[in-house]
Amino acid sequence: MELTNKNITIIGAGNLGLAITNGLLKSGLLKNNNLTITKRKLDGLEEFAKQGIKITSDNREAANQADIILLAVQPQQLDTVISDIKNALNQQLIISTLTGVKLSVLQNKLGQNLQVVRAMPNTALAVQQSMTCISTLASQKNTQVVESIFEVLGKTIVIEDELMQAATVLGASGIAFWLRLIRATTQGGIQLGFDAPEAQKIAVQTCLGAASLLQNGGNAHPESEIDKVTTPKGCTISGLNEMEHQGLSSALIQGLVTSFKKINEI
Secondary structure, three states: OOOOOOEEEEEOOOHHHHHHHHHHHHHOHHHOOEEEEEOOOOOOOHHHHHOOOEEEOOHHHHHHOOOEEEEOOOHHHHHHHHHHHHHHOOOOEEEEOOOOOOHHHHHHHHOOOOEEEEEEOOHHHHHOOEEEEEEEOOOHHHHHHHHHHHHOOEEEEEOOHHHHHHHHHHHHHHHHHHHHHHHHHHHHHHHOOOOHHHHHHHHHHHHHHHHHHHHOOOOOOHHHHHHHHOOOOOHHHHHHHHHHHOOHHHHHHHHHHHHHHHHOOO
């Protein structure tokens, strides 16, 4: 399935569904494809309609006209949505962003003959900077179609389905963890004398710079970049050591482990 002149339907115009929609609008992908988004109540979606996106509350109609269906609803809504669309399913490629719902469960509920892929992006796809983890029961060709959709929204990686819970914590929940770190850095900057907007601007750009050093530096190890900043008896190593004495790395790791335990209870 080539990603040209395809009808794409996003079922569920919540935070994630709209983030995907906004990302697709910015990416230019919709120049060669049509997009429909669904929501029970269409209030607030008028701006999307003005940009050529079809909006509807009829999941079955939207599924019937689709080549690719992206499920962006809450896990507890899955059975209701499947009831809505099952009679309209006929060889469409199904992409699920539902937290905790395994590929085997999806295929059993949707039908064994359908091509099913799980995708776990994060909300940074609205600015085309998502890290999207993908697991698949689809053909290589259809898997590549899913990758091509999310590649215009950031970076992708194909993983085993058994790792999707961990991917949700590290990649999706991880957005919140990094935002909290940026907020804490901003608060520290305010205490050091900066106004809040200035402190946040410095914190955000510094975070972006640190990530870019690793991303664009040939997969350099974080510690090798840290060594370039620290000097004997200097202020940077003093600050780092104090953070470690206070449990920075341990707190981050334990936070990830706690989130992982929680997601496996859902």
